[in-house]
Amino acid sequence: MPSLGGQLQSEPPLAAPALAITGLSKTFDRPVVPDFALTVAAGEFYALLGPNGAGKTTILRMVAGLMQPDAGEIFIFGIDARRDPVAAKRITAWVSDEPMVYDRLTPLEYLEFVAGLWQIESALAERRANELIDWLGLRPHANDLCGSFSKGMLQKVALAGALVHDPRLIILDEPLTGLDAGSARQVKDVLLDKVRQGVTVIMTTHILEVAERMAQRIGVIREGRLIAEGTLAELRARSGATSSLEDIFLDLVGKDTQAA
Amino acid sequence: MTTAPDTLAWFARHELRLAWREWMAMMTGGRPARRVGVIIFLAVLVIGMHLLSFALLSPWVASGAAIDKAMLVMLTGTGLLFWTVMLSQVLESVTRVYYSRSDLDLILSSPASSRRLFAVRTAAVALSSTALSALLASPLINVLVLLDGPHWLAAYGVAAALGALATAIALGMTIALFRLVGPKQTRFISQIVAAIVGAGFVIGVQAVAILHFGSISRFSLFQSNEVIEAAPDVDSLLWWPARAAMGEPLPALVVIALGLAALVLTVVATSSSYGFHAISTAGLNHIRSRRKSTRRPFRLGSQRQALRRKEWLLLQRDPWLLSQTLMQILYLAPPALLLWLNYGSHAGAYVVVVPVLVMAAGQLAGGLAWLAISGEDAHDLVMTAPVTPRAVLQAKIEAVLVVIAIVLAPLLMLMALSSPTLALITAGCAALSAGSATAIQLWFRVTAKRSMFRRRQTASRAATLSEAFASIMWAGTGALLVAGQWFAIAPALAAALVLALARLLSPRRP
Numbered sequence: 146m147p148s149l150g151g152q153l154q155s156e157p158p159l160a161a162p163a164l165a166i167t168g169l170s171k172t173f174d175r176p177v178v179p180d181f182a183l184t185v186a187a188g189e190f191y192a193l194l195g196p197n198g199a200g201k202t203t204i205l206r207m208v209a210g211l212m213q214p215d216a217g218e219i220f221i222f223g224i225d226a227r228r229d230p231v232a233a234k235r236i237t238a239w240v241s242d243e244p245m246v247y248d249r250l251t252p253l254e255y256l257e258f259v260a261g262l263w264q265i266e267s268a269l270a271e272r273r274a275n276e277l278i279d280w281l282g283l284r285p286h287a288n289d290l291c292g293s294f295s296k297g298m299l300q301k302v303a304l305a306g307a308l309v310h311d312p313r314l315i316i317l318d319e320p321l322t323g324l325d326a327g328s329a330r331q332v333k334d335v336l337l338d339k340v341r342q343g344v345t346v347i348m349t350t351h352i353l354e355v356a357e358r359m360a361q362r363i364g365v366i367r368e369g370r371l372i373a374e375g376t377l378a379e380l381r382a383r384s385g386a387t388s389s390l391e392d393i394f395l396d397l398v399g400k401d402t403q404a405a
Numbered sequence: 406m407t408t409a410p411d412t413l414a415w416f417a418r419h420e421l422r423l424a425w426r427e428w429m430a431m432m433t434g435g436r437p438a439r440r441v442g443v444i445i446f447l448a449v450l451v452i453g454m455h456l457l458s459f460a461l462l463s464p465w466v467a468s469g470a471a472i473d474k475a476m477l478v479m480l481t482g483t484g485l486l487f488w489t490v491m492l493s494q495v496l497e498s499v500t501r502v503y504y505s506r507s508d509l510d511l512i513l514s515s516p517a518s519s520r521r522l523f524a525v526r527t528a529a530v531a532l533s534s535t536a537l538s539a540l541l542a543s544p545l546i547n548v549l550v551l552l553d554g555p556h557w558l559a560a561y562g563v564a565a566a567l568g569a570l571a572t573a574i575a576l577g578m579t580i581a582l583f584r585l586v587g588p589k590q591t592r593f594i595s596q597i598v599a600a601i602v603g604a605g606f607v608i609g610v611q612a613v614a615i616l617h618f619g620s621i622s623r624f625s626l627f628q629s630n631e632v633i634e635a636a637p638d639v640d641s642l643l644w645w646p647a648r649a650a651m652g653e654p655l656p657a658l659v660v661i662a663l664g665l666a667a668l669v670l671t672v673v674a675t676s677s678s679y680g681f682h683a684i685s686t687a688g689l690n691h692i693r694s695r696r697k698s699t700r701r702p703f704r705l706g707s708q709r710q711a712l713r714r715k716e717w718l719l720l721q722r723d724p725w726l727l728s729q730t731l732m733q734i735l736y737l738a739p740p741a742l743l744l745w746l747n748y749g750s751h752a753g754a755y756v757v758v759v760p761v762l763v764m765a766a767g768q769l770a771g772g773l774a775w776l777a778i779s780g781e782d783a784h785d786l787v788m789t790a791p792v793t794p795r796a797v798l799q800a801k802i803e804a805v806l807v808v809i810a811i812v813l814a815p816l817l818m819l820m821a822l823s824s825p826t827l828a829l830i831t832a833g834c835a836a837l838s839a840g841s842a843t844a845i846q847l848w849f850r851v852t853a854k855r856s857m858f859r860r861r862q863t864a865s866r867a868a869t870l871s872e873a874f875a876s877i878m879w880a881g882t883g884a885l886l887v888a889g890q891w892f893a894i895a896p897a898l899a900a901a902l903v904l905a906l907a908r909l910l911s912p913r914r915p
Binding site: 210234235237238250259265271290 | 705712714718719782783788790
């Protein structure tokens with residue numbers, strides 16, 4: 146993985162946690178997130194698990210600024226994301242299971258556009274874009290329109306877009322859905338490499354094995370509340386289970402539910 | 406009542422149900438409570454159109470409703486104008502039968518007959534174009550039935566025959582294009598053909614009217630003594646469609662039979678290849694479209710510049726944009742011709758072009774704004790970027806208005822050479838018209854991926870109608886202003902009222 150370091154426009158305090166959420170709530174036709182709190186340390190790989198409809202995506206979309214919370218506070222590296230969303234977005238990247246890519250732009254054009262949105266200096270943006278294109282194996286398709294790409298390739302382009310502005314916090318909502326083994330491996334490698342470089346990664350996944358192998362800490366959500374949190378060993382100790390994360394998860398959320 | 410699966414009736418029922426629900430959703434904006442409002446609006450519109458037709462036709466019927474050569478020329482010429490527009494619309498619809506995916510993959514992968522599906526979808530194209538033209542002509546026909554007798558009901562049959570004939574020709578052209586240029590180019594070329602067919606005859610007639618009579622009205626050609634004298638005698642076969650519309654039994658029978666037979670024969674001849682061609686278009690999404698590999702270095706600029714550049718690139722590469730805007734741009738040709746001919750002469754000679762330009766600006770802006778504002782493939786990306794939603798919308802609006810400015814600038818400059826005041830008024834009204842259309846699209850925006858946009862008409866009907874009314878009102882304002890009429894304030898106020906109404910009808914946003 147090449148170094149993708151760059152200058153941030155306004156460096157937030159390093160001592161602050163990557164993400165600090167308190168009293169977060171959101172109600173649609175029923176309360177989906179009643180009173181949620183979470184703290185993720187800088188440089189951590191955090192996996193958020195929960196059954197279908199537990200509120201994981203709602204929480205992450207509120208953190209990313211894609212949804213307005215009814216109440217609560219969200220701090221990203223000490224920046225109040227509700228008061229100053231633009232400053233918070235400047236150091237955050239969002240990747241969803243549905244790649245946010247334009248069918249009629251090439252990967253290079255897409256990265257140029259993303260770099261423009263994040264106001265990266267032209268030469269630096271171009272260098273980073275080309276490094277990411279090479280690194281993710283997209284070079285042979287760098288000048289093809291994205292509309293013809295497979296899901297795996299689109300997700301790689303989206304990931305390149307998330308990395309081109311060198312974020313300090315990457316939020317991923319089911320990024321491995323629908324990817325083949327090779328593409329999934331590449332995405333996982335990218336994320337682990339970024340964590341090694343000090344970037345914070347928060348990810349939801351329904352592949353419990355991925356969370357088990359990659360995450361430093363795991364949070365389990367049910368009905369919009371964090372019902373368990375810790376390292377795999379801590380979760381094992383708490384639930385008394387001795388085997389896999391799947392057993393612990395099912396023990397926590399109930400066997401009639403499924404991870405998603 | 407249920408129908409046996411995989412029959413024509415079964416497919417027709419399926420298509421009808423989908424079409425009905427789509428139409429209702431469009432008319433009511435997804436709110437069933439709006440149905441009453443829609444019904445009242447349509448009732449008022451229908452009554453108003455019938456009253457207008459009555460006022461227009463009653464003197465002619467009272468004078469004896471003479472069917473002479475002049476009337477036949479007028480009826481046939483006008484019919485031909487409408488038919489070419491109909492053919493253009495049908496050509497686009499037929500292309501979509503082959504290219505739109507939606508449920509096609511499901512049906513083509515099932516053991517159901519693709520021939521039957523094709524027959525039903527083609528018939529639906531013919532029926533919808535017939536219904537539209539019959540609906541537009543219905544106030545005139547109904548009033549003629551009332552005043553002159555039921556023989557005028559045959560005009561509905563002629564509309565059906567013309568719709569069927571247009572569909573048959575469009576099918577033949579589409580298949581010919583598939584064979585000649587292949588699936589990759591067929592959509593592109595058929596859009597150009599559709600635009601040229603739709604606008605070509607109208608523009609041609611207008612050009613002759615301008616060159617010969619100095620008038621922009623296309624009807625002046627059909628009313629000219631030279632054309633009427635040169636036309637064949639009243640018993641010529643050329644007038645049979647007009648005679649059929651008037652209810653003469655033999656021409657009516659022949660015209661209707663010919664139109665329907667042409668459609669049935671073409672469907673029978675082309676349906677066997679439908680599955681093959683539809684599948685060949687599905688593969689297009691997987692063909693890599695390569696851009697120039699030696700590209701320029703990154704030039705980022707401001708966030709708004711990046712957003713504008715992205716919009717222009719996407720508009721430039723939109724596969725359906727051509728059909729949505731080419732016709733509107735082609736319609737600018739006659740006013741351009743009039744401007745050219747009158748260059749240097751008295752400004753009053755081409756005052757008539759002002760409303761055309763204002764109207765075109767509004768329509769073009771509406772089409773582009775619909776694509777740029779509502780079409781966003783990477784909504785989450787833009788929303789998670791460190792840029793305010795306001796700045797995103799501003800950039801999209803700027804991208805649209807710059808395109809309009811580029812299209813209109815040459816004509817305005819030509820106009821300014823003769824009369825700067827005229828050019829200034831036109832520019833102002835065109836800006837208001839384009840701005841109104843953009844604002845309406847902004848209020849009614851429904852963010853979705855561009856690939857989900859089947860056609861321009863999937864925009865809210867309320868938005869489309871408001872946009873058209875606002876453009877017409879600004880065009881009226883422009884026309885009255887250049888004529889020096891203080892009464893110009895009336896259409897301007899009406900345009901403002903239309904905008905206020907559109908704002909009121911638009912979905913509420915948090």
